[in-house]
Amino acid sequence: MTSHAEMNERPDYxxxxxxxxxxVMRDDIASSEAIETxxxxxxxxxxxxxxxxxFPECTKHLGPLAAGTVVPNGARVPGTQLxxxxxxxAWDIGCIIRWLDFNDTWLAAEWGHPxxxxxxxxxxxxxxxxxxxxKGKPPLTMSQVLLAMxxxxxxxxxxxxxxxxxxxxxxxxxxxxxATTAVVAHMMGGTREQIxxxxxxxWVDGSALRTYRHAxxxxxxxxxxxxxATSRGVRLADIALRGEMGIPAVLTTPQWGFYxxxxxxxxxxxxxxxxxxxxxxxxxxxxxxxxxxxxxxxNFPAEFHAQTACEAAVTLHEVVRDRIxxxxxxxxxxxxxxxxxISKQGTLSNPADRDHCLQYMTAVPLLFGELNxxxxxxxxxxxxxxxxxxREKMQVTEDPAYTADxxxxxxxxxxxxxxxxxxxxxxxxxxxxxYPIGHRRRREEGIAVLKMKFEQNLATRFPQQRCSQITELxxxxxxxxxxxxxxxxxxxxx
Numbered sequence: 189m190t191s192h193a194e195m196n197e198r199p200d201y202x203x204x205x206x207x208x209x210x211x212v213m214r215d216d217i218a219s220s221e222a223i224e225t226x227x228x229x230x231x232x233x234x235x236x237x238x239x240x241x242x243f244p245e246c247t248k249h250l251g252p253l254a255a256g257t258v259v260p261n262g263a264r265v266p267g268t269q270l271x272x273x274x275x276x277x278a279w280d281i282g283c284i285i286r287w288l289d290f291n292d293t294w295l296a297a298e299w300g301h302p303x304x305x306x307x308x309x310x311x312x313x314x315x316x317x318x319x320x321x322x323k324g325k326p327p328l329t330m331s332q333v334l335l336a337m338x339x340x341x342x343x344x345x346x347x348x349x350x351x352x353x354x355x356x357x358x359x360x361x362x363x364x365x366x367a368t369t370a371v372v373a374h375m376m377g378g379t380r381e382q383i384x385x386x387x388x389x390x391w392v393d394g395s396a397l398r399t400y401r402h403a404x405x406x407x408x409x410x411x412x413x414x415x416x417a418t419s420r421g422v423r424l425a426d427i428a429l430r431g432e433m434g435i436p437a438v439l440t441t442p443q444w445g446f447y448x449x450x451x452x453x454x455x456x457x458x459x460x461x462x463x464x465x466x467x468x469x470x471x472x473x474x475x476x477x478x479x480x481x482x483x484x485x486x487n488f489p490a491e492f493h494a495q496t497a498c499e500a501a502v503t504l505h506e507v508v509r510d511r512i513x514x515x516x517x518x519x520x521x522x523x524x525x526x527x528x529x530i531s532k533q534g535t536l537s538n539p540a541d542r543d544h545c546l547q548y549m550t551a552v553p554l555l556f557g558e559l560n561x562x563x564x565x566x567x568x569x570x571x572x573x574x575x576x577x578x579r580e581k582m583q584v585t586e587d588p589a590y591t592a593d594x595x596x597x598x599x600x601x602x603x604x605x606x607x608x609x610x611x612x613x614x615x616x617x618x619x620x621x622x623y624p625i626g627h628r629r630r631r632e633e634g635i636a637v638l639k640m641k642f643e644q645n646l647a648t649r650f651p652q653q654r655c656s657q658i659t660e661l662x663x664x665x666x667x668x669x670x671x672x673x674x675x676x677x678x679x680x681x682x
Contacts, residue, residue: 198436199436199437200436201384201388201434201436201437202388202436202437202438202439202440204439204468204470205384205387205388205391205436205438205439206384207470207474208343208366208370208387208474209370209380209383209384209387210380211339211342211343211370211474212339212343212370212371212373212374212383213374213380213383215335217338217339217342217474217475217476218334218335218338218476218479219476219480221476221480222338222476222479222480223334223335223338223665223669224665225479225480225482226334226335226337226338226341226479227334227662227665227668228484228635228638229292229303229306229337229341229479229482229484230306230333230334230337230662231638231639231642231662232291232292232303232484232638232641232642233285233291233292233303233306234266234285234642234645234680235641235642235644235645235646236284236285236286236287236288236290236291236645237266237267237281237284237285237287238266238267238284238645238646238648238649238650239288239290239561239645239648240283240284240285240287240288241267241268241284241648241649242648243287243288243561245408245539246283246284246287246411249279249280249283249412249415250265250268250270250280250283250284251270251272251280252270252272252273252276253276257272258271259271259272259273261315261318261319261322262274262277262315262318263277263278263310263311263312263314263315263677264277264314264677264678264680264681265277265280265281265284266281266284266310266677266680266681267284267649267650267680267682268280268681268682269681269682272311273315274311274312274314274315274422274426275311275419275422275423275426276419277307277311277314277315278307278308278310278311278312278368278415278418278419278421278422279307279412279415279416279418279419280307280415281306281307281310281311281415281418282304282306282307282308282364282412282414282415282416282417282418282419283307283411283412283414283415283416284415285303285304285306285307285414285415286301286304286411286412286413286414286415287411287412288411288489288561289411289485289489289490289491289543289544290485290489290561291303291304291485292482292483292484292485292626293482293483293484293485293492293626294341294344294345294348294478294482294483295483295492295493295525295594295600295602296345296348296349296350296595296600297348297349297350297351297352297595298347298348298351298352298353298354298360298363299348299354299360299492299525300344300348300360300361300363300364301364301414302340302341302344302345302364302367302478302479302482303337303341304361304364304414304415304417304418305337305340305341305344305364305367305368305371305418305421306337306340306418307368307414307415307418307419308368308371308372308418308419308421308422309333309336309337309340309368309371309372309375310333310673310677311419311422312372312375312376312422312425313328313332313333313336313375313673314673314674314677316328316375316376316673317672317673317674317677318674321672321674326672327672327673327674327675328375328672328673329669329670329671329672329673330668330669330670330671330672330673330676331669331670332375332673333673334669336371336374336375337479338476338479339367339370339371339374339474340367340368340370340371341367341478341479341482342474342475342476342477342478342479343363343366343367343370343371343474344363344364344366344367344478345477345478345482346470346472346474346477346478347363347366347468347470348360348363349469349470349471349472349597350469350470350471351468351469353395353451354398354529356450356451356452357397357398358395358396358397358398358450358451359395359396359397359398359400359401359413361395361396361413361414361416361417362393362394362395362396362417364414364417364418364421365390365393365417365418365420365421365424366387366390366391366421367421368417368418368420368421368422368425369386369387369389369390369420369421369422369424369425370383370386370387370390370421372421372422372425373386373387373424373425373428373429376425376426376429377429378425378428378429381434382428382429383428384434384436385428385432385433385434385435386424386425386427386428386429386434387434388434388435388436388438389424389427389428389432389434389435390420390421390424391435391438391439391446392435392438392446393420393424394446394449394450395450396413396417400413401529401544402529402544403532403534403541404534406538406540406541406544407538407540407541408538408539408540409540410540410544411540439467439468440467447466447467448466451466451468452466480628481600481628482628483602483624483626483627483628484625484626484634484638485626486624486625486626486634486637486638486641487499487502487559487625487637488549488553488559488560489543489559489560489561489564490543490549490559491529491530491543491544491546491549492602492624493522493523493525493526493529493530493546493602494526494530494546494549494550494604495602495624495625495626496602496603496604496621496622496623496624497520497522497526497546497549497550497604497606497621498549498550498553498559499621499624499625500550500604500605500606500619500620500621501550501551501552501553501554501606502553502557502558502559503619504554504606504608504616504619505553505554505555505556505557506557507608507616508554508608508616509555509557511610512554512555512574512578514610514611514612515578515581515608515609515610515611516581516609516610516611517581517582517583517608517609518550518554518578518581518582518583518606518607518608518609519582519583519585519605519606519607519608519609519618520546520547520550520582520583520584520585520604520605520606521585521586521587521590521604521605521606521607521618521620522546522584522585522586522587522590522603522604522605523586523587523590523591523593523594523602523603523604524586524591524594525591525594526546526604527546527584527586529544530544530545530546530549531545531546531547531584532544532545532546532547532548533547533579536548536569538566539564539565539566540564542564542569543564545579546584547578547579547582547584548575548579550578550582550606551574551575551576551578551579551582552575554578554606554608555572555574555575555578587603587605590603590604593622600627600628601622601623602622602623602624602627603620603621603622603623604620604621605618605619605620605621606618606619607619625637626638639663642659642662643655643659646658646659649682650682654679657679658679658680661676661679
């Protein structure tokens with residue numbers, strides 16, 4: 189008789205988990221540029237969250253699950269009077285930051301929005317600070333928040349450089365959960381073993397499908413998915429610090445591990461040899477590369493692959509505004525990722541569908557010279573049938589050079605070009621924009637716009653005196669870094 193039994197020798201933690209853990213436990217990784225950029229990222233992310241509070245479809249999600257719940261030392265949600273347990277506060281903060289698709293972006297083999305992790309970071313930092321103050325211990329400072337942001341950006345961004353989760357149908361918010369789990373577990377004082385355990389649980393959770401980001405199912409879940417992911421990171425960190433054991437070989441275990449179950453390379457471009465192990469590629473060590481190179485959305489609340497198309501369309505607005513009815517076709521030249529993710533024909537059924545449509549995001553600024561969050565709403569779309577008429581005249585093609593520059597680590601261009609043709613045979617020039625204003629190559633120009641955006645967003649929620657206090661603090665790095673987190677969060681209570 190043949191005996192069948194598996195060897196039950198508990199392995200070491202997967203190297204990916206060990207590398208993440210060893211990185212978050214370091215405090216010597218951030219350059220002055222990374223910390224400065226993190227400060228701007230903090231300002232921009234908070235501003236995006238405050239602006240989102242104007243939209244009932246966002247605010248309906250906020251608050252405790254049980255109305256009237258009182259949480260001692262609860263974490264605050266900026267722009268509100270909510271005081272919640274850190275898991276729900278992380279959900280709410282992450283939700284408002286991401287709702288309008290206006291916060292920072294990272295583009296590589298995978299893409300995403302690393303400031304989504306700020307939901308978990310801020311919620312836990314606020315809660316821990318109040319608990320420590322109540323015990324007579326020093327609260328966390330905002331310098332620790334900025335460093336945690338650098339680390340979360342780096343974990344999410346480096347894992348995204350050469351690992352395409354979207355090609356196997358998985359949503360990038362998986363990386364938000366992993367990054368939040370790691371940095372929050374460290375903030376909470378986790379040991380190396382506890383942090384590794386927490387991160388292993390983040391991987392074993394698997395991933396949401398990308399279904400809600402693509403036609404024909406694009407919808408508003410993509411606006412709260414990151415809040416859900418960062419809050420789950422807080423919960424997993426808490427579970428691990430309570431002593432819960434980890435799952436060491438969650439990635440590499442044959443048949444049952446993440447690589448075999450969720451990272452199967454079924455796409456023809458990613459086919460592997462039969463004897464080739466599935467594993468993540470990590471082309472660089474963790475440092476502060478991602479924060480230094482982060483992309484800001486400054487002029488348009490729009491999916492980032494379309495940012496330069498929007499800029500080109502604004503440039504063409506004055507030329508075409510009086511000739512809209514004479515347009516015969518519009519040529520949109522773009523890169524492969526934009527075609528795969530946001531090029532759409534047919535009916536657009538909701539705001540989330542429209543802000544992920546390259547043609548819609550180009551048509552609006554051609555018509556109006558601007559693009560803002562209200563332009564995606566149902567009533568605006570219904571009142572302006574010219575938008576869909578222009579969409580029908582658009583021809584989208586790939587320029588292989590744009591695609592190559594998009595993947596080039598020394599360029600990371602996000603190029604688009606727009607050219608409009610008229611019935612009489614004339615045309616506009618071909619307006620090409622290689623790098624959006626939020627790119628590192630345009631950082632000096634972009635920061636001026638970011639500051640203006642921040643001030644405008646503050647003014648949607650706070651009286652002028654409070655706006656001035658917050659703005660002044662954020663523009664003085666040493667003061668911001670020194671302020672204790674709970675004091676800073678108090679300034680954001682409405």
